[in-house]
Each structure stands twice: as structure tokens, then as C-alpha cells.
Amino acid sequence: MLLAVLITNSEGNILVERFNGVPGEERLHWRSFLVKLGADNLKGVKNEELCVASHKSVYIVYTVLGHVSIYLVGKDEYDELALSEAIFVVTSAIKDVCGKPPTERLFLDKYGRICLCLDEIVWKGLLENTDKDRIKRLVRLKPPTEF
Amino acid sequence: MAQFVKKDDDRDEEAEYSPFLGIEKGAVLQDARVFNDPQLDSRRCSQVITKLLYLLNQGETFTKVEATEVFFAVTKLFQSKDIGLRRMVYLIIKELSPSSDEVIIVTSSLMKDMNSKTDVYRANAIRVLCRITDGTLLTQIERYLKQAIVDKNPVVASAALVSGIHLLQTNPEIVKRWSNEVQEAVQSRAALVQFHALALLHQIRQNDRLAVSKLVTSLTRGTVRSPLAQCLLIRYASQVIRESSMNNQSGDRPFYDYLEGCLRHKAEMVIFEAARAITELNGVTSRELTPAITVLQLFLSSSKPVLRFAAVRTLNKVAMTHPMAVTNCNIDMESLISDQNRSIATLAITSLLKTGNESGVDRLMKQITNFMSDIADEFKIVVVDAIRSLCLKFPLKYRSLMNFLSNILREEGGFEYKKAIVDSIVILIRDIPDAKESGLLHLCEFIEDCEFTYLSTQILHFLGVEGPKTSDPSKYIRYIYNRVILENATVRASAVSTLAKFGAMVDSLKPRIFILLRRCLYDNDDEVRDRATLYLNTLGGDGSVVETEKDVKDFLFGSLDIPLVNLETSLKNYEPTEEHFDISSVPKEVKSQPLAEKKSAGKKPTALGAPPAAPTSTVDAYEKLLSSIPEFSTFGQLFKSSAPVELTEAETEYAVNVVKHIFDKHVVFQYNCTNTIPEQLLENVVVVVDASEAEEFAEVATKPLKALPYDTPGQTFVAFEKPEGVPAVGRFSNVLKFIVKEVDPSTGEAEEDGVEDEYQLEDSEIVAADYMLKVGVSNFRNAWESLGPDFERIDEYGLGPRESLSEAVNAVVNLLGMQPCEGTEVVAANSRSHSCLLSGVYIGNVKVLVRLSFGVDSSKEVAMKLAVRSEDESVSDAIHEIVAN
Secondary structure, eight states: OEEEEEEEETTSOEEEEEESSOOHHHHHHHHHHHHHHHHHHOTTOOBTOOEEEEETTEEEEEEEETTEEEEEEEETTSOHHHHHHHHHHHHHHHHHHHSSSOOHHHHHHTHHHHHHHHHHHEETTEEOOOOHHHHHHHTTTOOOTTO | OGGGSOHHHHHHHHHHOOTTTTOOHHHHHHHGGGGGOSSOOHHHHHHHHHHHHHHHHTTOOOOHHHHHHHHHHHHGGGGOOOHHHHHHHHHHHHHHOOOHHHHHHHHHHHHHHHTOSSHHHHHHHHHHHHHHOOHHHHHHHHHHHHHHHTOSSHHHHHHHHHHHHHHHHHOHHHHHTTHHHHHHHHTOSSHHHHHHHHHHHHHHHTTOHHHHHHHHHHHHHSOOOSHHHHHHHHHHHHHHHHHHGGGOOSSOOTTHHHHHHHTTOSSHHHHHHHHHHHHTSTTOOHHHHHHHHHHHHHHHTOSOHHHHHHHHHHHHHHHHHOHHHHGGGHHHHHHHTTOSSHHHHHHHHHHHHHHOOGGGHHHHHHHHHHHHTTSOHHHHHHHHHHHHHHHHHOGGGHHHHHHHHHHHHHSOOOHHHHHHHHHHHHHHHHHOGGGHHHHHHHHHHHHHTOOOHHHHHHHHHHHHHHGGGSSOTHHHHHHHHHHHHHSOHHHHHHHHHHHHHHHHHOGGGHHHHHHHHHHHTTOSSHHHHHHHHHHHHHHTTTSSOOOOHHHHHHHHHSOOOSOHHHHHHHHHHOOOSSSOOOGGGSOOOOOOOHHHHHHHHHSOOOSTTOOOOOOHHHHHHHHHHHHTSGGGTTSOSOOEEOOOEEOSOTTOSEEEEEEEEEOSSEEEEEEEEEEOOTTEEEEEEEEEEEEEEOTTOEEEEEEOEEEEOBTOOEEEEEEEEOOTTOOOOEEEEEEEEEEEEEBOTTTOOBOSOOEEEEEEOOOEEEOGGGGEEEOOOSOHHHHHHHHOSTTOEEEEEEEEEOSOHHHHHHHHHHHHTOEEOTTTTOOOTTOSEEEEEEEEEETTTEEEEEEEEEEEOTTOEEEEEEEEEESSHHHHHHHHHHHHO
16 A cells, blocks of 8 residues: 655645545654655755655655655555655656656646646555556546557 | 846745745635636636645645535536546545535536546546445446446556455455456556556455465466566465465475566566565575575665665565575675665664674674764664674674673663663673673663663662672772762662662672661652661661571562562552551462453464563462472472463352463462452362362362452462373362351451352363473474484374364364464465474473374365474374374
8 A cells, every 4th residue: 555645845844745544643643754754864865866764564765856855655565666666657747747856836836737647646545557648648638648 | 126126036036936825725615616607717716626635635624514515516517628627626526525425416427427438537437436436326337337447448447446446445245246357457458457457356356265376377377567567466476375385295386486587577676576575485495595685685786775775674584584595695785884875774784783794793893883873763773682682692792792882872862772772781791691790880881871760770770680799899889879979869769779789798898888878868868768777777787686698688689579469459458557567468379361361362473483482470470389388399390380271250259260280290270269259258268179080180288278358369279199201181170168258348347257168160171281381493494303203203183074274273283282383373264285383392391393284175074194203202102192082
């Protein structure tokens, strides 16, 4: 299960937070844990360079893209490698929507479209689509090209 | 003038301005009214939905009324033909997750979309419907979903399959009906459809071992397009291997070739998954391990941190079970100590600590020292634990390891971290005699500047026990007395006790200790003063008559020997009168805790092969208790004490359980009795045992219980003699006999005269398992080989028809009373055969190992092959006799 997708600005303020199968009372804990993890480790990290950690039986893969930080949390089959695959899809979709690694402003300007992309990529904790071109078409309700 | 403003500033302002600046739920809900406009402005509506999404993604919640209002408004947007808006509508409906009574309003629109000619409408409608649907609606749309699963458009198929995975949790019966379609989708040419279909199909069939095995067999031969699906397949294959390996005696592991083939896959994800699966195989051989370790070693030097992390994490696990297999990677792991990612560095270090050899320890410690300063406490604790194990492995290296621990003890750190270090030093002092003096001094220096009261008192206690036994005990006094001067009351009180222990043990120090203790008489804390007075009195420092040296030492060093709970209850019940509180009146019997026992029994088996923690404390307590009873003191070494067996039903007037104590020539029944009637006092309580169904046993002693007041447990004992070394069995019937006296509940006083009465108890039994101690082995195969075939006895038995294989296995395990090893007591569901490994120590301290192979036929007849190896021929035969009878 892909437990969480969290996107923050560089100060650690939440831009997008989507949890799956995480009880309400644990979400705040996860949020602050992830933000602290990012604050400790994301300084000086290049765009899309992946950082990885595990906490109990849960894996976390996170990275920086422009001025936003992206965190994915998973367990069981969504281990560090599956998460790195998923985060690659997320970053490329965001870059695609924004045209470049986004500033916070640009990210918020494209907020609606980014939400749609995330909706195509992760649905209730399962990875649904992984191809950025297909995602790009799907959010416009266009059928995939290869079909 | 605005146009002359510099461009840079302009950009800064733009960057700071957020489109959601000052966003407020109330205002957005107001805005949502545009959804009701007769002339829909799609762009504006999309913007409002985005704002709603932003609020929801920030963790904002809507009240029921708000959500309903927005939801109804959103449904109006189905009228719009704007596809961008339609996509947003799908998303917001999912996010709002309307309640079941509201869903009805969109179902018709969604059903229409689900049958739309536009594929992506269909995909989205399926996802939304499945998100908001309940069972009844699901049966209506099931037909469409089944079609969608095999739709030629991969987006539609995936949407239906992923929905199926979610719906399986809530409506399993319905989704299970789709397995033909899902089966078809597994063969899809679209990579992701195959991935989703495989996941769903496995979930549908996960309880059918044969079906999973078939699925894995067919797919490992066919083509799997996506690396993600390949990873799933590897997981499923290793599940099949796990469940079948025990049935395969030939040594060939099914699917191993497939796993090994995956090591050459082009996707790193697949390579890693296969490597990890191989390392986790039950009883993996080094030949099987080698190729997996090789690819993991390559990953260690990958430029991708995720791969390095995954590899080092897996190798770290392998290092626990097969340290030799990992040594080849040590050079690569050493370079990871400086890895930017601290998780990777910590894993590398702990792996190295597990696999390193003695000569490399110093070099390793040097590298770790640099590393420790910049990791968090939780990582440091892991490192400290690993260093402790390393030191126990190479005791000759204690000097550098102990120095390392004392150095890090001086640095900054939280309580848990410091406690881990102190615990480690204490363990090393206990286990490595040479390390004692230096270790104690390190601890002394630590308490000079320790901010944690708990740790200071723990160390002071430990110093009191170990310090007096060293070559120069006087050097510790300074550190201890400093605590009396500088610390808080709790620590001061501990320091006083420690001083007293030195005084009691070291005669040459006694006069000086007295001086120090006398100074404590003026302490401003009661407890400190009381302790000082008490110890001065006990040791004779106040000129009083000194108790014998043995009494003093017993008092200072002996354990309290009374369960604290009982002491607490007795103290609470004690009413201050002329009569002093008598500590010997406190019952020593530990109340049985059925709840706690049940909990621990329900625990999952610990790590593979790990022997269960021996209940040392209970055994010790029993041993002490029995040896304190003169009648039983000649029985020799206690071999085993059983768990308490209840002899009464729950909630009866008198609760009685029995603990069976097994000696070489004797058996003692300890009856733990509790009187649950407040109006009664029982006196002269005994259990009269009829051993006519236990021919080999002869009663030799009885120890009655004088009084059994309400709710204070007490014990009575009956001892039997039996032939030496013979595992005699038998059944005993028990009757509780006593004199009952009425008690006036208001005064608590009992009447003078009592009436004789008796109470029938359940029978107790001595069975073969009572002569067996559950003692695990860490590596069964090695233990089996080292026992050798000299006294091996093999035979086959028919166990008759059984409810299930699992039930048969449990019955034999319980009959023998041995410790199952390596998790082999767990029988895979629907399995037709099973092997179980048992280990134990038989009476007379003879080590015994057992291999059981079970098979079950279609009529549920279970056959068993029993192979026993032990250190004694007669014991191997005895085990067979137990089963044969």
C-alpha cells in the first residue's frame, strides 16, 4: 500500500497531502515526521535526487523538485524501489504540467491539474498509471496514444 | 511610476503571491454557488473545484451539511460538456465521498458515463462509482465492470481492476465472481493491466494454495511485461516456495531457477526483488545465496541512493543469519560509512559489525567514531547494540570497544541512548571479567555528570554489587560519596545503600564508611536519613550489637523474595495497631495471571530458530520456594515446573490450580488455592490425592496450608516418590479438605468453631511431556548433524483420521512437550504434507532432537514418520514409546 503522498514547499508547509489507510490520528505524526526528515536531509539535494529512509516497517522515498519537496510513504509491496518508481512518475508528471521544476507559485498555479495527475497516478493507495504521456492525456480525458 | 519598478522585484512579488493566499473555507463554499448558475462558467467552476481540493488537501474538513451542499451543487456540473471540468467533477466527487443516501443522485449520470462511447469517461465513471458505491448498487453495475475488466482499452481495464482490488475488501463474494475475466486480463498485452490483474487475481485466490501455485507456474513460463508485475510474481513465487519447501526432500527448490533468472533481468527493481527473495528462502544454502549476494554487492556502489539503501538493508538482514556470505561485500560497505544518507551509513556499519573479523575491529571503530557525531540518537542506539554483540563475540577486544562506549557516554545524547550505552557496559562487565574494573570506572565517571536519575541509581546499585569484589574497592568510594553531596534525594538514597554494601563486604573500609554514613544522618531528606540510620544500625556503626555477618549480607544483598504486588496488598490491608507489620506474613505465591499468559501464548513465533526466552524468574522462584520446605529439600535439583493447570472452573467459591514440579525421583504437586468468599476463613487446608490410577507413584509427604483468608492466595503441597529416571505417567484425583470458619464481614473476625468440609477438584495428570524441557536450538540442521546418527531411531505411525494436518501436528508437539524450531509448527493452509522440527531436553539432562514428517490422504488419515536423535539410546527409544502409547 502506498500510504501517503505529501508535497510541501521548501519551508515545510503542506501543499498536497493524501493519505491512504493511515488512521486520522496518525496523520499529523506522519506529517511532522516527514517534514522533519526533509528539513534534516534535503538541504543541498539536487532536483530529483532520491533520498530514502525506513521507519519501522514503512519505507519513505523523497526528493526535491524546484521549490517543492515530494515524499512518498509505502509498505509491503511498495518498498523503496517501488516507491522510487512511483516518485519518478510523480516528478515527471509535475514537471510536465509545470513545464519545468516548479516554484511554489507555479505549482499552486497548476494546482488543479497536478491534483488530477496525482489522481491518475495513485488511486487509494495503489499505483495506477506510470506513463507520463498517458497521464497527460488522461487528465484531459483523452484516450492513451498507444491504444 | 510603477512601470519603472525593477523587473527582479516584480518577479519576487509574483513568486510570493499565492493564488490561494488568504483562502478561507466559508468563502470557497460561497463561491461554490456558481455551480448552480443556469449559464455555467466552466473555467470559473474549475477554479472553485481547485480551491476545494486545495482545502481538502490541507487537511480541512467539511461538516456533513457543507459536504452535502457542495456535493449536490457539483452534480449539476454533469450538464456541462466541458471535458476539463468533467474530469475535475470526477475527482471532487471522490474526494467528497458522499454518504450512501446521497449517492443515488449521481449514479444515473455515472452509469450513463460508464456506458459512454468515450473510453476515458468510462474509466473515470468506473472509478468514481466504485469509490462511492455500496453492495446493492454494485450488483447492478457488476455486469459492466466484468466487461470493463476485459475492455481492449487499457485505461478502462485498469480502472476496473484497481476498483476490484478495493472492492474485494468490502464485497469479496461479488469480486470473486470476476475471476474468469481477471484471469483473461492477466494475459493482456498492456503492461499495467497485467500488473493490476495479477495483483487482483492473487488476492482473489490467496487462500487457495494450489491455484496460486498454478498461477505462478504458468506466469513464470510465460511473458510478464511490466517490471512491477514481475516483482509481484517473484513475491508470489517465494510464497509458493515457502509453503512447499518442506514437502520437497530431494533438495531441489521449485522456482529457484526462475528467481535466479530474474537476477539477470534488465530492470533493477526486478533484480533486487529476486535477490531479496533468494536471501529470504528458508534454509538457503550458500550456493543459492552467492548469485544474489553478487548482485546486491553491485548495487552497493550504485549511484542511486535507493538502490544502495535497498542492497545494504538486505545484506544487513543476511548478515544476521549468514555472516560469512556477506564478508565479500565488506570493502564496499566500508565505503558506505561515509554515505551522505545516514540510514545507509548506519546499516552499513551494523552489517560490518556483524560480519567483521577480530583483526578489523580497531580499524572499524576508528571509522565509526567519526560517524557517530552526526547521526540521530535512534541510529546511535542501533550501533551501540551492534557493538555490544561484537564485544561479546570477540571478548579480547573489550578494551577498544569499552573505550568507545565510554567515549560516546560522555557526549551529548538523550535518555534512551545513554541507557543503551549503560546497559551495554553493564552486560560487558558481567560477561567479560577482564572488563570489569575499567567498565566500573567508566560508569563512575559517567555518574559524576549524569542528568538522568534513573541511570544514576541503576549504576549505584550495580556498583554496590560489583565494586566491593574488585581488587581496590576504595577507589569507588569517592564517586559514590560525591553523589551524597551533589545529587537529588533519590540518588542520594541510592548512594547511601551502595556505601553500606561496601561497608558490609570490605572490612578495611568499614570505619571510613561509618564516618560517611554518619554524615548522612543530617540529610534533609527522610528516606536518606532513614537509610543511613538503618545501615549504621545493621552494620554496627552506632555501637549497637551487630547482627551476624551472614544476616547483614543477606539483608543488604538478598533479593526481597516476595512479589511486590503481594507486599503492596498486605501493606494496604495492614492497620496500624500495637502489633508490628510482619513481613513473613506476606504470601510468596505469585498470583497466576491467566490473561497475561494467554496474551503471550498468542504472540507470533519469534525470529526463525530463536529459542524462546526461558522463564528463569519463575523457575528460580519455584526452586527457592521448594528448597525452603524441609520435606522437599532432599529431592535434589528441580528439573521442570509446569505451567499452572486449573483444577476448578472459573468463578467458583475456591479457585485452585496445580503446578507440577518434576525431580529425578520425585514429583511435587503445588496446589495454589484462593478463597473467594469474604465470609469464610479456611484452615488446615490440604488436598487429598488418590493415586490409584498412578501405580508407580507413592505419596511421601504433604504440607498443609494453615489458613486461607479471603482473597489471599496460599499453597499446599503433596509429594510423590517415583522410580528414578523412569518417565512414569498417571492420573490423580484431588479433593480439597479444610475447616471452614464463618467470618463477620464488618469486623473481619472469624468465629472460634469451624466445620470440616471438602470440595471436589478436577483430576490432575502426569504425562510424558512433563519430563521434557522446551529448549530451542538456533540452527536445527547443525544441531542434528552434531548429534550424529548413532542413537537415531526412526519409525512410522498412523495417527488415524484427523480434523486437519495442523491439528495432528499440534497434538504430537503437545504430546512430546518439545520446542518447535524454525517456525515449523505452522502448517500451511490446505497443505497435504508437513515437516516439523522439535528440540528439547529430556529428564536426566539429555538433549533430544526430533524430525516429524506428516502426510494426509483424501480421507484425512494422517501418517507420521518420526526420527529421533539424542545423546542416549534409551531416550530415543523412550520418545518412540511415548508416541506409540
